[in-house]
Each structure stands twice: as structure tokens, then as C-alpha cells.
Amino acid sequence: MMQRRTLATLLAASATLWLAAPAWAQTAAIEAPDALVKRLSTDILETIKADPELRNGNITRISQVVDTTVMPYVNFRRMTSAAVGPQWRQATPAQRERLQQEFKLMLIRTYAGALKQVSDQRIVVKPLRAAPGDTDVLVRTEVHGKGEPVQLDFRLENASGTGWKIYNLNVLGVWMVETYRTQFAQELNKGGIDGLINALSSRTIAADAKAGK
Structure with missing residues (x-):
């Protein structure tokens, strides 16, 4: 179960990704959130398999x-600030930049080992439930491969009206941001x-030392 959760989180977190919904997308040029998740996750899987x-x-x-x-498709500032919680408001601009940088480096090293598990996995996107004009949506997916499908859900926002960005993900009922906030x-x-x-x-230094870097 832990291996499956780690792999699914990696696919989302490195995170972190066929049904278009132009009826409620704000402009024809903006890719629908479920289509974005499908395209991004497929591209990532194919890149991993080929490299x-x-x-x-x-x-x-x-x-x-x-x-x-x-x-480019992640609101990492929002993800980091939500994981830090109320003390984010007390951080200086320089500290906020360092937090984002160190959080990203930690995530990359945490899930790097799971890349070896990628083989025949594919993402199945479930029908999107959203109303016209929604700017915050939940895209529900499953990772299919060996064994039972793994639940993998994404929260996306389009606050600026220029495109959808991921800011949280849920693997097997556990939301990543809330886990790191604790x-x-x-x-x-x-x-x-x-x-x-x-x-x-x-954590990053320890991970590099363990990997012999």
C-alpha cells in the first residue's frame, strides 16, 4: 500500500498529472482542468518510461x-504557504523563497526512488463535476496498473482567469498539503x-548523502 501511495504521489507531485469542458471554461484558449491533468500525467509517464x-x-x-x-501548471507558492500555515504571513520575502525552494527539493528527493516503479501505469480521469464559472475544482482520477487502482485527486484553481493550476493532491484519501502542515x-x-x-x-542533505551524492 505504501509503495502504491508513493508512486501515485510522485506522479502527481512531480506532482504532481480527455474530457474537455468548454461550456464552463472561461475562454476557448484555456485548457479545461481535467484535460490538463490527463495531458500532463500522460506526458510525465511517457517521459519517465523513455528516460x-x-x-x-x-x-x-x-x-x-x-x-x-x-x-508551470502548479501554484507552488499557494501549496507551500498552505503547508506552512499561519506563520507564512510572518515570513519575509526571502524566507518565503527559501521555503519554496527547500520544499521543492525535499519533494523531489522524497519521491525520486519511486520512479523505478513506473512501468505500465496510466491515469483514468473521472467525469468532472463543476458549474459554469467555477474557479476552484476537484479533478478525480485513478492510477491503473498492476493491482488495484489508486485514488489520485487534484485540486486546481483558475483564480486569475489565465489558466488552471494544481495546488493540492489527494492520494488514497490523504491530502498532501495537510500531511506536510502537520x-x-x-x-x-x-x-x-x-x-x-x-x-x-x-532532509535534502541527508537524502543526498544516503544516495551517495
Whole structure:
């Protein structure tokens, strides 16, 4: 179960992704959220299958793919601020940038090992339930492969009216942002914003050392 959850989270988090809904999309040029999730997840899976360096956990290559393929469709600032919680408002602009950077690096290293498990998985997008004019939606999907399908849901927003972006995901009933908020709260209570930044950095350093980098 943990392996399946890790793999599904990776697909979403590196995260982090056929039915268009132009009737309620704000403009014809904006890709519908379920179509975006289907396209993005298919592209990521095909890229992983075709690239041995990704499957072998090459962090530099994984970071390149995340930055070019995934991040343009993620509101990572909102994701990070929600994971940090109320203390985000107390952070300086420099601290907020560091939090986003360290959080992303930690996520990449946390799920890099799961890339080896990618084989014949595919994403099945469920019918979208949304009203015309909605700017915040839930896209429900399942990861199909060996074994039972894995629930993988995405929350997306189109607050600016320029396109949909992912800001949270749910694997087997567990929301990623809420999970990290609980973990981060312990570090924030001990050492504040700088304490959390140092803790995230330490996790990255430890992961690199374990991988022999």
C-alpha cells in the first residue's frame, strides 16, 4: 500500500498529472482542468518510461523535468504557504523563497526512488463535476496498473482567469498539503520559520548523502 501511495504521489507531485469542458471554461484558449491533468500525467509517464536517467533517480535530470514540465501548471507558492500555515504571513520575502525552494527539493528527493516503479501505469480521469464559472475544482482520477487502482485527486484553481493550476493532491484519501502542515508545525513550534528552512535543508542533505551524492 505504501509503495502504491508513493508512486501515485510522485506522479502527481512531480506532482504532481480527455474530457474537455468548454461550456464552463472561461475562454476557448484555456485548457479545461481535467484535460490538463490527463495531458500532463500522460506526458510525465511517457517521459519517465523513455528516460533511463529519470528511472535511475538522477536528481539533476528529475529537477529539469519538474521545472520545465510540472511547475508551470502548479501554484507552488499557494501549496507551500498552505503547508506552512499561519506563520507564512510572518515570513519575509526571502524566507518565503527559501521555503519554496527547500520544499521543492525535499519533494523531489522524497519521491525520486519511486520512479523505478513506473512501468505500465496510466491515469483514468473521472467525469468532472463543476458549474459554469467555477474557479476552484476537484479533478478525480485513478492510477491503473498492476493491482488495484489508486485514488489520485487534484485540486486546481483558475483564480486569475489565465489558466488552471494544481495546488493540492489527494492520494488514497490523504491530502498532501495537510500531511506536510502537520509535520511542518512541529519544526515551526521549535524554531520558527528559519527552523523549518533548516529542517527541510537537512532532509535534502541527508537524502543526498544516503544516495551517495
